Amino acid sequence: xxxxxxxxxxxxxxxxxxxxxxxxxxxxxxxxxxxxxxxxxxxxxxxxxxxxxxxxxxxxxxxxxxxxxxxxxxxxxxxxxxxxxxxxxxxxxxxxxxxxxxxxxxxxxxxxxxxxxxxxxxxxxxxxxxxxxxxxxxxxx
Amino acid sequence: xxxxxxxxxxxxxxxxxxxxxxxxxxxxxxxxxxxxxxxxxxxxxxxxxxxxxxxxxxxxxxxxxxxxxxxxxxxxxxxxxxxxxxxxxxxxxxxxxxxxxxxxxxxxxxxxxxxxxxxxxxxxxxxxxxxxxxxxxxxxx
DNA sequence: AGATAAAAGGACTTTTTTATCCTTTATACA
DNA sequence: TGTATAAAGGATAAAAAAGTCCTTTTATCT
Numbered sequence: 001x002x003x004x005x006x007x008x009x010x011x012x013x014x015x016x017x018x019x020x021x022x023x024x025x026x027x028x029x030x031x032x033x034x035x036x037x038x039x040x041x042x043x044x045x046x047x048x049x050x051x052x053x054x055x056x057x058x059x060x061x062x063x064x065x066x067x068x069x070x071x072x073x074x075x076x077x078x079x080x081x082x083x084x085x086x087x088x089x090x091x092x093x094x095x096x097x098x099x100x101x102x103x104x105x106x107x108x109x110x111x112x113x114x115x116x117x118x119x120x121x122x123x124x125x126x127x128x129x130x131x132x133x134x135x136x137x138x139x140x141x
Numbered sequence: 142x143x144x145x146x147x148x149x150x151x152x153x154x155x156x157x158x159x160x161x162x163x164x165x166x167x168x169x170x171x172x173x174x175x176x177x178x179x180x181x182x183x184x185x186x187x188x189x190x191x192x193x194x195x196x197x198x199x200x201x202x203x204x205x206x207x208x209x210x211x212x213x214x215x216x217x218x219x220x221x222x223x224x225x226x227x228x229x230x231x232x233x234x235x236x237x238x239x240x241x242x243x244x245x246x247x248x249x250x251x252x253x254x255x256x257x258x259x260x261x262x263x264x265x266x267x268x269x270x271x272x273x274x275x276x277x278x279x280x281x282x
Numbered sequence: 283a284g285a286t287a288a289a290a291g292g293a294c295t296t297t298t299t300t301a302t303c304c305t306t307t308a309t310a311c312a
Numbered sequence: 313t314g315t316a317t318a319a320a321g322g323a324t325a326a327a328a329a330a331g332t333c334c335t336t337t338t339a340t341c342t
Contacts, residue, residue: 004236011235014247028288028289038332039331040332041331041332044330050289050290057290058288058289059287059288059337060286060287060289060340060341061286061287062340062341063338076248093143094151094152095148096281098281103281104280105281106274106275106280106282107151107263110258110262113258114254114255114256114258118251122248122251130247133247140237140244141246144299144300145300166318170318180301180302181303182300182301185300185301185321187319188319188321191319198318198319199308200309200318201307201311203309203310203311203317203318204310204317204318204319205318
């Protein structure tokens with residue numbers, strides 16, 4: 001479903017949402033260690049998220065990554081599309097160039113409901129709200 | 142979700158279910174042309190499916206691929222697991238090593254329905270039945 | 283101003299996936 | 313029995329994804 005980079009991105013964003021803030025930035029090293037993820041690869045991913053204004057960063061001593069108030073309002077759908085492109089939730093499950101409700105591939109019906117469901121959920125939940133649930137339920141990231 | 146090889150495999154199997162039979166075998170070349178898929182790559186995929194008894198084949202003149210009566214009773218879940226391994230429908234969407242209903246990742250609830258629903262549908266529908274529907278509704282493969 | 287810390291960016295390597303080609307084996311049929 | 317046909321199998325090539333390293337830029341603090 002998601003590329004490795006996208007998985008790391010989602011986890012990093014959620015980790016930042018829970019553990020960082022403008023006053024408490026986190027460096028790549030810390031995040032990579034906490035998530036048990038390759039450090040340099042994660043650095044690239046955070047760069048990309050930062051360039052696309054999905055996370056915030058500061059250089060220099062006491063610098064690092066965090067989520068601004070604006071960032072917290074975005075959704076994981078934005079993160080996913082930033083990493084894996086805009087078609088993740090629309091592409092045909094069999095890779096057919098044309099596949100829609102009018103012109104469905106043999107698995108369209110089976111795949112549509114579920115994919116669309118995930119899409120909807122990721123789209124309509126703010127990262128900040130998700131983070132609150134994660135804290136409340138003490139979920140691992 | 143599925144690897145390219147897996148997508149080709151699903152399409153090839155359905156194509157055989159609709160267009161081939163023991164009395165009317167199809168060669169790689171024909172199938173590849175019909176599906177607009179790389180020929181040699183498809184050959185490898187058909188080999189693998191054949192080795193795992195998900196499709197049938199015959200060498201020599203008037204040889205080719207087809208589905209036996211047994212093959213037709215299998216499900217696309219078998220095809221998918223043959224190509225992408227047994228964990229496709231169980232693996233955590235974020236790649237976490239432990240992720241279950243008891244110990245859910247932050248996206249477990251959202252993803253579970255999606256994956257499990259597709260899994261169920263692919264598992265409980267025989268390839269032969271799917272093929273009938275494809276013919277009836279004149280769907281593209 | 284100088285030293286240090288951390289992200290940004292570019293270049294590169296490794297691994298995996300996708301795709302191609304060539305040789306061998308099996309079989310049908312004249 | 314020889315020839316042609318088609319899958320099976322092995323080896324390799326090309327492309328994409330994952331992962332690493334090095335240099336530059338920006339900021340902080342003394």
